[in-house]
Every structure is written in structure tokens, then in C-alpha cells.
Amino acid sequence: MAWNEPGGNGKNHDPWSGGGDKNPGGGKRGGNEQGPPDLDEALQKLQDRLNGIFGGKGGGSGTSGGSGGSHKGSFGLLGIVAVIALVVWAGMGFYTVDQQERGVVLRLGKFHSVVNPGLQWNPPLIDDVSKINVTQVRIHDHRALMLTEDENIVDVDISVQYVAENPENFLLKVRSPQESLGQAAEAALRQVVGASEMNQILTEGRQVMAISVQERLQRHMDAYETGIRISGVNVRNAQAPSQVQDAFDDVIKAREDEQRSKNEAEAYANSVVPEARGIAQRMIEEANAYREEVVARATGESQRFLALLSEYQNEPDVTRERLYIDMMQSVMTNNPKVLMDVEGGNNLMFLPLDKLMENRGNPSSSSRSSASDLGFRQMNDPLTDASRTRQSSTGAGSMREGR
Template identity: 60%
Template structure:
């Protein structure tokens, strides 16, 4: 049963029973004024009409209220700036100062404090199709990492720093890509394009006084449009094959050229050695001839016979068979020197002596005499 239904009873009346309704607002306000007047030392003023009396605060009470209000106002002015932050203070809407990390105080209601993180590395990404210097279309995707270098400029100079950064990034990238060939953008020139884009982008941001410092520009992807990607893949493979063949040719050249130079140097050294050998042998032969001539002048007969014997020794040392024309006969005498040498070798092995050329010569002469005598007898 609801409290306001008939028969509910006074216990169901939220205002205290007897269905009196809510208390009078004026009476409640009057009681509150009396309590405050008694606390702060005031008193009632007789009005004579029975309407109650207004209360007033003493000077001491007003001072206490003012002090309390000032304390509360001062406490609201304290704030903490973290180590990675800087605080930009606006006084009555105008830039006042940039506050460093630590416990700070600024008058509330007058100053507005904006904390900005200056160490956090932020990033944005961009992607788009652009026209190169050689009039080809490329699809480039890149990302930018940046930090806040000047909190005041970042907060006040530019309305939307991130949006300005995106526009400046697109402008910088289009300018750099438009000044480069397509093969540079797609293959080996990515790093240089990223560097040039970063320099130009930082120049734009400094001109805008955006308070942004670009830390890194990364070219994440650069390729031809999907409609012609297969053709550009073929071109890329052809360039890779060209570089591979070029490297193989250089490797072959690096291997064959030193060998050719070594062979040429060897031939030069052999020629120089042969030249020195021929010159030395010629000088030796000339000196030998001079010495021999001197000896010949001293004893011509003995020297002539010695030369003749030396010539025979030299000639017979390489001959195995000798044919001798016998005087007074028509037959040629045959001397088997190889057989004689074998017999001589057997004799030396048996006797244990060294070979003697003179003994062999004596045997040859003895054999010649015998053959000469037999030829003469046959002629008679």
C-alpha cells in the first residue's frame, strides 16, 4: 500500500505524520540563519512585527571566510610537471611561460596550464600514388616519427599540428619523388629519398613554427601500380641479372688478369735468365779460346794433338757404331762401340775399377790395327 493511499496511517507520511505536508521553506531557512548567527557571534535584531530578523556577520567572521577562500584558492594552484613533460602557462589567455619539470604553482582562475609530453616519439603514416621525373606512377607508403621540440609553438602557433604535419609530409614526398627517376624510388634510391624528404619536411615545419622535430622518415614500400607490377618485376629481374653477370665478369677478370700478368712476368724473367746465360756462356767460350790460344802459342804440336783427342772423345761419347775407311782396301771397317762398352763395363765390374777412357781408346786403336793388317793380307 502506498504511503499516500487512504488508510495508510501516519507512519506512511514521509513528512512526520498527521499528513502535514512538507515543512515551510522560509522556516527552514530562518533556522539555518539563526544557527549561523550563533556560530559567528551575531544576534537577532528585534523587528517588532514578529517576522523574525535578518542576521549579519561580524568583521572577524568575514576575515576567516576570506582566509579560508584564499587558502582553498592557493591550494588549487599547485601542480606537478613530470620529467618527460613541459607545461605551457597561459595567463588570461595569453602565453606567459614554459614551465620545466617539478612541483609548480600558478594562480588558478588566472593561469591555464597545458602539459605536453616532449620525449614521447609519435608517428604518422601516409600512402599515395605519385608521378616521378620520368613520368611513371609509383605507389609509395612511408611513416614519420617525430617529437615535440617547442611546446609553446606546438600548442599556440599551429591550430592542428598533426594535420599540418600530414599535409607537409605529402607535399615534401611529392616534391622529392617528382624529382627522382622511378628506378631510384623503387630500388636503390629509397634511403636517399627518405633523407631528402626528411630535410624538406623539417624545413616546412620550421617555417610553420610548429614546434615539431622529425626524428625519422621510413620508406616502408615503393612499387609500381598493381596493373603494371608484372612488367616492372621483369625489369627488376633483368637488372638483377645484369648486375649478376657484371659481377661474374669482374670476378673472372680479377682471376685471369693476375694470371696473365704472372705468366708475362715469368717469361720476362726466363728471358732475362736466358740472356744472362748466353752472355755468360759466350764470355766463357771467348775466355777459353783466349786461354787455349795462349797455350797453343807455347806448344803448338802438343796442343793440336790434345785437341784432336778431345774431339774424338767428345764424338765417340755419343756414338755407338763407327765406320772406318781402311787404307789400301775396298772394305769399310765396323767398330761396335756399344759392344766394346758393354765388355768394358763387365770388366770393370769384375775388377772393381772405374771406367778409363784411355783404355777404351787403346782397345779401339788395337782393333783398328788388326783390321788393317787383315785387309792388307787379303789384298796381297
């Protein structure tokens, strides 16, 4: 007979309640056998503990309070799970923006704000934050064949440096800022190259071309609202196509030789012209000095003549004698011949041949040699001092009579 059939001894045949000790806490059941844990009882104990933590009351062990305690425990567990989920959700909203970055906040897919560097918080799963580096210098290289104004083809290679100045426009206004930059760079470069000649692009016009491309490219970026600021454009290479590169190299070399020759000629002119100007200025100064000297000398002679005329008008004889003596002195001083009037009336001409031979190459010393010979002859002359005095006076008288 089954243990739960009517009329049977169900108490003795109940497999969950042994005939031994009572099992108030899930202990031994049916003698020495160990039964499975009571799940409802374990959940009830957990709910009682949670209710005790949050200020609730534990459920009773009776049958009448079991249903109410179970519902209260379920609500408490849900509250705990909700609080934990809320804490985790709030913790997920903290983030840090670096000093070189700016954060673009999208709330439910729509632009909300731009956050600055530092510790920030936004509601997670509602706001989406994208960090944009606004100080990093990015580089875009572009190379293409261009047609110049004089209908030549050049191969131009440029490098564009830019930064994301406006993070909102850089992230949201264009789909691909780098692609837009490349297309705008090619358009600006074609405009500049198309308005320039090939020789200018290949030689000294690269810097001017780079500045023009940068200005045009920045205008394109502002019109597209890309949020990009062009910091620099460098023309890395500009050359003719490879098929005609050798010919253009020869042309460039010839042009460099021409420029070098011009520089050498200018250097020579700069060294010669100042020297010639200095010589001309010196000649002008010498001429002015000579003119001043002649004018001053003439002025002095005229003043001297006027003074002499005044003296001559006062004392004609004395003035005439003085003028004669001065003239003879000036004439005889430079004459190497010496005339001596000796006693007896015979004039003796002394010709110092040795001194003349010595002084042939030095005319300035002839006066000195004549004076020295005259002194030597006077010292060896046997005439006395009285005769020399008489001779000199007689010679002076004869000179005046001859005059």
C-alpha cells in the first residue's frame, strides 16, 4: 500500500518525515539519511536579512504570513538590484578629457555641448562623448600633374599641415575631413599653378605659390565648415615630367650660370665704380685747391704790386735799387757760374766742372754747389779783407754803371 493511500499508516511511510528526530532546520530526515536543502526556506532567510538591513520586518514561520513575507522580500530584492544598477550606471558616466583635447557631447544623437579638459560626467547610454585633439598638427600630402599658364605640365608635390580648430564642425559638419581637405587642396593648387608660368614654379616662385595655395585652401575650408585651420603649406618638389626632365635640368643650369655671371658683374661694378668716383672726387678737390691757390697768389701779387707802387711813388731811387738787387739775387742764385771782379779790371769766369758733372742729374743742388765753391775760392784768395771789400764795392759800382 502506498504511504499516502487512505487507510494506510501515512505517518510511518512518509519519506520526507522520518520516524526519528524532528527536522526543524532541514536536519536529518528518515533516520540517518541527509535530504536536499529547502530552497524556499533559504530564500526566506535571505529576504529576512535584506529586510532587516533596509528596515523591514522578517517574515513569520506560520502559514498565514508566508505569502505576505514572500511578496515583501521580492520587492526588497528588486530595490537592491535597482540601486546597484543605478550606482553602476552613474559610475559609467565619469570620464577625463586631456589638456590637448575637447569633448563633443551628443545627447540622443543630437549635438549638445563641447566640454573642456578635466574630469567630466555625462549620463551614460544617453550622451555619447567623442574626444577631438585640437592641438595635434596633422599632415596631408598631395601630388599631381598640373597645367601651367604657358601650357606646360609640371609635377607638383605639396604637404599641407592643419589642426582641428573647431571640434564640432570637424566631427559633425563633414563626413570625412581628410578627404575634403585633399579635394580642396588639389583645387587650390590647380588654380595657383594655372595662373603661373612654368619657369616661375620651378625656380624662385615656390614660396609665393605655397602662400597663395594656403590662402585659397583656408577659404575653401571655411566655406565647407570643416573646422580645419591650415597652419602651413610646403612645396616639397616641383619638376617637369620625367620624359623631359633632362632638358629642363639643362635649362635650369643655364639660368643659374646666367645669374651667377650677373652677380659677378655686379660685384665687379660695385668694386670699380666707388673707386672711380673717389678718383674723380679727388681730381675735383685738387682742381679746386689749385684754383684757390692761383687766385690767392694773384691776389697777393696784386696787393704786393700796389704796395710797391706806393713806395716807388714816395722814393723812386731807393725802390729802383732795391728791385734791381732782388732781381739779380734771384737770377744769380740758381746760376752755377761765378763772375769775380779782380783787381786790375780783368773779369775772371770760374767754371766748376766737377760740380757741374755731379749736379747734372740734380739741378736743385746747383745753387748750393756754386755757393760752396764761391766760399772756398774766397777763403783761398790771396787778397786781403780790404781788397775783397774794395772788390765787392767796385763790382757793385760797375754793375750799376753797366745797367
